[in-house]
Amino acid sequence: MxxxxxxxxxxxxxxxxxxAQHFTMAEAPVPSxxxxxxxxxxxLLSLDPANRAWMQGATYRAALNAGQVMAGFTxxxxxxxxxxxxxxxxxxxxxxxxQDYFCLPGKRLNKRAxxxxxxxxxxxxxxxxxxxxxxxxxxxxPQSGETVVVSAAGGATGSVAGQIAKLAGARVVGxxxxxxxxxxxxxxxxxxxxxxxREANLFPALKEACPNGVDIYFDNVGGTTLEAxxxxxxxxxxxxxxxxxxxxxxxxxxxxxRGVPGLLVTKRLxxxxxxxxxxxxxxxxxxxxxxxxxxxxSLTVIEDVVEGxxxxxxxxxxLLAGENFGKRMVRVSD
Amino acid sequence: MxxxxxxxxxxxxxxxxxxAQHFTMAEAPVPSxxxxxxxxxxxLLSLDPANRAWMQGATYRAALNAGQVMAGFTxxxxxxxxxxxxxxxxxxxxxxxxQDYFCLPGKRLNKRAxxxxxxxxxxxxxxxxxxxxxxxxxxxxPQSGETVVVSAAGGATGSVAGQIAKLAGARVVGxxxxxxxxxxxxxxxxxxxxxxxREANLFPALKEACPNGVDIYFDNVGGTTLEAxxxxxxxxxxxxxxxxxxxxxxxxxxxxxRGVPGLLVTKRLxxxxxxxxxxxxxxxxxxxxxxxxxxxxSLTVIEDVVEGxxxxxxxxxxLLAGENFGKRMVRVSD
Numbered sequence: 001m002x003x004x005x006x007x008x009x010x011x012x013x014x015x016x017x018x019x020a021q022h023f024t025m026a027e028a029p030v031p032s033x034x035x036x037x038x039x040x041x042x043x044l045l046s047l048d049p050a051n052r053a054w055m056q057g058a059t060y061r062a063a064l065n066a067g068q069v070m071a072g073f074t075x076x077x078x079x080x081x082x083x084x085x086x087x088x089x090x091x092x093x094x095x096x097x098x099q100d101y102f103c104l105p106g107k108r109l110n111k112r113a114x115x116x117x118x119x120x121x122x123x124x125x126x127x128x129x130x131x132x133x134x135x136x137x138x139x140x141x142p143q144s145g146e147t148v149v150v151s152a153a154g155g156a157t158g159s160v161a162g163q164i165a166k167l168a169g170a171r172v173v174g175x176x177x178x179x180x181x182x183x184x185x186x187x188x189x190x191x192x193x194x195x196x197x198r199e200a201n202l203f204p205a206l207k208e209a210c211p212n213g214v215d216i217y218f219d220n221v222g223g224t225t226l227e228a229x230x231x232x233x234x235x236x237x238x239x240x241x242x243x244x245x246x247x248x249x250x251x252x253x254x255x256x257x258r259g260v261p262g263l264l265v266t267k268r269l270x271x272x273x274x275x276x277x278x279x280x281x282x283x284x285x286x287x288x289x290x291x292x293x294x295x296x297x298s299l300t301v302i303e304d305v306v307e308g309x310x311x312x313x314x315x316x317x318x319l320l321a322g323e324n325f326g327k328r329m330v331r332v333s334d
Numbered sequence: 335m336x337x338x339x340x341x342x343x344x345x346x347x348x349x350x351x352x353x354a355q356h357f358t359m360a361e362a363p364v365p366s367x368x369x370x371x372x373x374x375x376x377x378l379l380s381l382d383p384a385n386r387a388w389m390q391g392a393t394y395r396a397a398l399n400a401g402q403v404m405a406g407f408t409x410x411x412x413x414x415x416x417x418x419x420x421x422x423x424x425x426x427x428x429x430x431x432x433q434d435y436f437c438l439p440g441k442r443l444n445k446r447a448x449x450x451x452x453x454x455x456x457x458x459x460x461x462x463x464x465x466x467x468x469x470x471x472x473x474x475x476p477q478s479g480e481t482v483v484v485s486a487a488g489g490a491t492g493s494v495a496g497q498i499a500k501l502a503g504a505r506v507v508g509x510x511x512x513x514x515x516x517x518x519x520x521x522x523x524x525x526x527x528x529x530x531x532r533e534a535n536l537f538p539a540l541k542e543a544c545p546n547g548v549d550i551y552f553d554n555v556g557g558t559t560l561e562a563x564x565x566x567x568x569x570x571x572x573x574x575x576x577x578x579x580x581x582x583x584x585x586x587x588x589x590x591x592r593g594v595p596g597l598l599v600t601k602r603l604x605x606x607x608x609x610x611x612x613x614x615x616x617x618x619x620x621x622x623x624x625x626x627x628x629x630x631x632s633l634t635v636i637e638d639v640v641e642g643x644x645x646x647x648x649x650x651x652x653l654l655a656g657e658n659f660g661k662r663m664v665r666v667s668d
Contacts, residue, residue: 053596059600060600219595222594222595222596226594226595227590236612239595241595241598241599242599243599244595244596244599247596253592253596254589255588255589255590255591255592256561256589256590256591256592256593256594256595257589257590257594258587258589258590259590260556260560260590260591260594260605261553261556261560261573261575261578261590261605261607262387262556262578262581262587263607264575264605264606264607265575265576265577265578265607265608265609266393266394266607266609267607268606268607268608268609268612269606269607270604270605270606270607271594271595271598271604271605271606272598272602272603272604272605273595273597273598273599273600273601273602273603273604274599274602275599275600275602278570278602
């Protein structure tokens, strides 16, 4: 066991684009778990667009501040436990942050059954996979023959959400950045089509790719893509609001999309925001389905693993620039 | 029976604010009903903010054009019928337009039972009353103790929607224009509070008027009011999108509200647009409830009747400026 706990702290909150210089590496003693607490070695650290949103201010969690260890979702192995639910060697996940070791109250940890490869616990069977199931299967409920559009289609959540809609028999059109990524969305993930938002005018491109209109739009990005989808929605369409990655890494978030609320009225649309976890039974259902689909090969799992805690800042910056394909995470230790 | 049918035609579509000069009075022969058609004398003509929206382009109906008789919802008395469901003397409602007589296929008309006063068939028991019930009781479903905000609270729909929420036991806060109208919303309609959007900064004003946040926002206006409400919504709040009157009478509609879709995600909000009539059973339920509430005095009906077809243009212009209190309509004949 290492003597010190490397921690990536927030050196300074970004006012515009995030860079690796907003973080600084520090060392602290490996903590000792107090009463009810559990100490774990970090195995995998999740990188998510939401990490950047947390630096903008309060969201569903308190705002982050300079001097804090950067927050992040982690999978770890228990080293020492003062909580009866956990024993050394157990796999646990929680809000462990960007560090080699995390020490949290047992009630804030979730035990995971081992799985090969371990990375699946953080991708298709982790928070982003759960989120995709929750939003697409639980809220969107795509029907056979419907047209479903998914933005950030090559991302951790979008890649799974679109495949879930395909499994339900829908026509699925992705929106992603760059020709290579779009090709992979179609070839590797099985989407019916994928629009390159960097090249295309989204309004005519969506019209061409969705000749029967859009029944469900699974929105990971907000902004112009949301606006273009709004104008292409069918009557009684559903927009599932999962994330707003286009507005996280900027000092000047755009105003809301045109068409809100006018198009919602005339087309009788529903826009629904959600966070995974509001309905634990739905998460449980999702875990069962996702495991089954991964096991039987009907869900393709795409991962993008960055090696080493020290590379987490660059990894997050790159994620926000859209350089990843599939779920990006950091392998902190084996 | 008059020899001619006065018709208010669209002289020119407005490019910015609507004025009476956008209409011109013409005379045409009183039409003869063809096969399956019904001729009716116009008794009451509904004035609605949506009339102006129809002049902006296609909505849930085709765009209006210069040279057409202005569209509007009417209540009439049958003079001559070539449809077996209707007989002379019957009361009928439909899309009759701004004219002394309307001639429509019977299948596009709805028969109404006589009622005193007749104006109630166009206010609390007409489309706007139905709309209020449909959106508030059918979609919003306010619960006792919840906080409900209603914009255009002194308008035809808002005045009824807020009272429905009061009857459900909610705390109801209106938003309206001008101190006199706000006072009437509280004193005559029984709202708990009413904010004057012309005077107040809506963000702090909503905070003060809604110390426990907002559970349901019934939106008739869009724009800044919607934006302020979004920032005050409680977790899992519902926004019912009924209309967008702030954006109808202008050449430059505002961009959408900040907070879409970001706040929808973090607060898990649902925004739902609707048009009355998508669920006929709900409309029927609403008619029964509204009639009962009007009869037993638990619903206050506020009407604003303009006398004479020739005053319809000024009546609509004034409605868009917010000069009405309650349901504005034109009495075309007795």
